[in-house]
Amino acid sequence: MVDIPTTIKNRELVERRRRQIILAGIKLFASHGFHKTTLKDLAEEAGLSYGNIYDYVGSKEDIFFLIHDFLAGSAMEILNRSIEDIQDPVEKLRRMIHSEFNLMDQWADALLLIYQESHILKGTFLKKLLEKERAHLEMFESVLNECMARGQMPPCNLRLASNLIKSMIDAWTIKRWDLRGHSTRLEAEHSIMDIISHGLLAPVKGVPASGPDTGSLMGKTALMVNAGTLLGQAVCSDLTARGVRVIAQVNRHDARLQSSTGMQTGAVCEPVLLVDDTDGLTATRIDRIENEFGPVDIYLHDLGVGTTDMPDAPVMKEAADDFGNNLRLAQDLASCFKHRMGERGLGRIVYIAPWAWDAYTDAVRFEVVKAGAVALTRSLSRQLAAASVNVNCIVPGYIRGVRPLKIEKALGRKLLEEIPSGRLGEISDVLETVLFTIRDASKYLTGQVFHVTGGQ
Template sequence: MDEIPTTVKNKELVEKRRVQIVLSAIKLFSRNGFHKTTLRDLSEEAGFSYGNIYDYVGSKEDIFYLIHNYLCDLVFEELQRATENIDDPLEKLRRMVRAEFNVMDRWSDGILLLYQEGHILSPPFLQNFLKKEHEHIAMFERVISECVQKGFLRGCNPKLAANLIKTTVDGWVLKRWDLRGSASSQEAEKFILDMILFGLLPKKLDRRSAFISEMNPLSGKRALVVGGEKAIGAASIQAVTAAGASVFAVVNDKGYMDPHHDLNWGGNVKCFKSSEYGPLGQTLFSRIEKESGPFDIYIHDLGAGVPHEPVLVEKDSEVDNKFRILEENLQSAHDIAQHLIKLMPQRPWSRLIYIAPWAWDVSLNEIGFYSALAGTVALAGSLSRKLYSSRVNVNCIIPGYIKAPRPFDWWNSNHTEVNPESYGELSDVTNSILFLLGDKSRNLTNQVIKVACGNIQPLQGVLELC
């Protein structure tokens, strides 16, 4: 506290009076706000005359700085007391977290005040403020380094770990408006300790954590899947949901739909049926975005899907209708792409995957199929270039002849040149999707993955162009 001048020579008296001012200031600043509280208010609350307060401080900034010093000294004392005569570094870390949490909980009003009004400090005070914060973090850093050296914690960046631990503890204060009444201080302290130590255990002891991470690689992410009525679209929803993501599915239940699934994917999927919400366009897209919040994954299946009855596709009108569906799907994807160009830069590391029409669609209308296939690849390529600087990955999957729940006899009779042994599985497509959504492909964009396309003579020309 020597940085602040005083006219009183008795140091013990100065310290005593300044503590009175600090305690009064924490109370009034928290209740009335820093800017609305006057020095006269503080002198009255502290119990001495207005003129007398200037013997110990010159401004409210001085008082703010004194509050920081006072709380820092309390924390340092608690941390030193908690680790006295403790040799085990892991036990030191446990005790330090508890001590830090106890101070934060007891002095939450003052801590919150420092976060809210720290910008008011002038450069000299701010430099001292930050110096003490560095000293504070360094105490944790030294103990974490000792734990790593002795093998109690896995190798990590001690400074990063120390800062994140401190931030986690401070979260009890910063989020108290939401947590009070939902958790006790004892419960929060235990949870923070368990979370920190479990996350820092050596890898050989952290098998459960690794298993959970492997089983739920998309946990906490939100996905929008367009084309849930199709075999590949439905399989994509199941795969992404199983990987831990929350899914919003757009389903055209007025058109062709695989009769082997009933759209019941479970509670982690919200389904938007065209019979209830209309076709996918800017209006429906904006509604989904508003309801879901920002999403991290966008999957669009542009295939035609599976007709309810195989005999219908033999009729010219139905064939033409199939062609129109491919055109409409591509046009819809183009329309939504304009919105994605504006939206996705706000979500770095998000992933967009376009699924081209699968090989079965070539028999329904060859020209329409090749046009839609080339259009899908071109759309993905164009978006990938536009979104590359925003760290948004855009890729395309071209499915070959994939075993659907029932590849109809009509299709099989029109593809006698295709060896059934070359048919792919739906899991081949979904595995490719999960790879493109995972961390191992974070730097892959503008890629075209061909699934089960190795023995498809009618498609070789367009596949080579892709």
């Protein structure tokens, strides 16, 4: 924006007014065309007087350049933020493609305008436009070069490859007249990655074909808080099997669950990583985790106490005290991840409310914590929706263990009469719901509460 002369010395005012003019230009140029739109129209749309607009721009060509400058700056900022602290170049590429689609969703009319009317710019303006486009492509070239250096792709013409990838992404906007109604954005994103990874030819015999959501979790980092419960352990194991780097946090009392889950403090199998927690997770602790393992893409929190025994058992009486601790920790981490994921503009948060068996340990605390999980979900989802961070909640009903739980054997038959489906749930029922909420297929779903209860 500094390349356009202005008579105003207040830079902050210039930035603010030019943004108003840019937004007006995008709207009017897209609807009426560049040539039919007058400076008077633009001034009125921007909320300025006709004479006042000349304090900030000298012509419509100036405004067109400002639109491109604004979009180019936004694109570079989004791309840089999307790969911050990411080490795997393939994951960087996937995130960059995802970020490009986010930008196109937000500024589709402006991007189409740039492609259709770029001939308007001449001389210095055109040179600067092309320099910014070159810098954009160089980001893709740099990541592709990393892939080559790591042996993740064969040697190729990086300039050609980056342009081909960018052209495929841009087709979602340029060819929207032909694609809309025949493809979804998610399908387009995955198809591009599929073409890059596997090509369009039939898969080699014995090599599994990739589906619309295959690999969307590969390489991501998840933090599972309260991973010592039966559900927590199952989530960790399932995500690890899908290529997710899982960091598991357990409460200091979770040794009591050893007989039910087989999970012992300090004995989580690689590649699940155990964060031994004695003082509770803090922002400082999260800093250390992200410095070591990279940004947390998925934050999952089981707010239950994992009741598996009858409520009169000594270990279950001790577990009741963890209800309040779990809710307090969830509230503290909500502020932490609101800031981190909100800044990155990407992430998934899933709260797992206490499962139904927990009501037998402490009915009042059970209801309070369950309500707290729902309240956190609805509040945080509204605050983070604009940042493309999804926050959802899962409320498990009476779920069977892999081996029959003591409480299940004692009360299960009686409870079947109260459950409309006539059966207890499976751990897989909860896992599939977790997977749905963290995959790209649910990117427009936030603030929802999923009752995995068989209709109860």
